[in-house]
Amino acid sequence: MFGFNYIKFDSMNHVILYKNGNVKKEGRGLAFFYFSPNSSIVSIPMESNDLQFVFKETTKDYQDVTVQGQITYKVTDPKQLAESLDFTVNSRGQYLKDDHEKIQQRIINEAQTASSAIIQRLSLKEALRQLGEIEENIFQSVQKSKTVQMLGLEIMSVNVLGVTPNPEMARALEAQTRESLQKEADQAVYERRNFAVEQERMIKESELNTEIAVEEKQKQIAEKQMETEVVKQENEQELKEMGMKSDISLEEKKQQLIDLKVKNEKKEADAKEYVLQASLNPYKELDWKTLMAINSRGVHAKDNIALAFRELAENAEKIGSVNISPELLDSIMNSKK
Numbered sequence: 001m002f003g004f005n006y007i008k009f010d011s012m013n014h015v016i017l018y019k020n021g022n023v024k025k026e027g028r029g030l031a032f033f034y035f036s037p038n039s040s041i042v043s044i045p046m047e048s049n050d051l052q053f054v055f056k057e058t059t060k061d062y063q064d065v066t067v068q069g070q071i072t073y074k075v076t077d078p079k080q081l082a083e084s085l086d087f088t089v090n091s092r093g094q095y096l097k098d099d100h101e102k103i104q105q106r107i108i109n110e111a112q113t114a115s116s117a118i119i120q121r122l123s124l125k126e127a128l129r130q131l132g133e134i135e136e137n138i139f140q141s142v143q144k145s146k147t148v149q150m151l152g153l154e155i156m157s158v159n160v161l162g163v164t165p166n167p168e169m170a171r172a173l174e175a176q177t178r179e180s181l182q183k184e185a186d187q188a189v190y191e192r193r194n195f196a197v198e199q200e201r202m203i204k205e206s207e208l209n210t211e212i213a214v215e216e217k218q219k220q221i222a223e224k225q226m227e228t229e230v231v232k233q234e235n236e237q238e239l240k241e242m243g244m245k246s247d248i249s250l251e252e253k254k255q256q257l258i259d260l261k262v263k264n265e266k267k268e269a270d271a272k273e274y275v276l277q278a279s280l281n282p283y284k285e286l287d288w289k290t291l292m293a294i295n296s297r298g299v300h301a302k303d304n305i306a307l308a309f310r311e312l313a314e315n316a317e318k319i320g321s322v323n324i325s326p327e328l329l330d331s332i333m334n335s336k337k
Helices: 078-084 100-119 124-129 131-144 146-150 167-283 288-293 301-314 326-334
Strands: 004-008 013-019 022-028 031-035 039-045 049-058 064-075 153-165
Touching: 013 031, 013 078, 031 039, 039 078, 049 100, 064 100, 064 124, 064 131, 100 131, 100 146, 100 153, 124 153, 131 146, 131 153, 146 153, 153 167
Parallel strands: none
Antiparallel strands: 004 031, 013 022, 013 039, 049 064, 064 153
């Protein structure tokens, strides 16, 4: 009324009130009265914005591709942006111009320039595989561009959602990839079979080596057994020799003992012979009749008869005949002492 108005903004808008060309108020989420004939209000949105893009590019090998993605940005210096573009609003808070669209277009231009620079350095296959490198290149180029810095903007992120060739080339690449995958599959089958054969060869070689090792061990065991047997026989031979030497020594000792016994017995016999001779020498010259007479045991009647028969026998040539009755002989034979 009478040119005085009241306006209110939320916290996501940075508001600048100009009065007679000079900044009167500035801040976020302001609410105030103003005199419209000599005042103007600028409202800068501070929230982040997502910007979709689709670029047609040509690769190093002259193939057309479509780069699709998204850029997220926000205003960091609203006063600098207000000096570059017109964000004036009316009393109802509506923009008098659509300069916010200029922000998006300028960012799109910078992103497309960066996209063209990177895509033209890559072949089609490289472009399809290197999304991360393309994404990083676009982000760095847009973030460092003078246009973005002059507008007081910050590029929060760049996401490349895909790089797509034209349909004909996609089918050709699909066929080529299919063939390549088939070759890789065949190669894998070949390598698997070759690996199986190699493993079988290694297994057989290992078995042969094992058999050789077993034979070698058996040979060593046999040689060791032979050596043990030889040592055993040598030990037995030594034991036998020691036994024989012991027997020989024992027999020699026995022989010495026998010789000593014989020698002792001979000495004993010689001593007995000497004693006997010494005892008999006095009787050597005596007549047997005298010896019979001096017999200490006395003379028995039978002895006398025997002596009588002996004398008869000695003088047989002088005797004509002798009669001996059976009774006499019987009495002699049966008589007791």
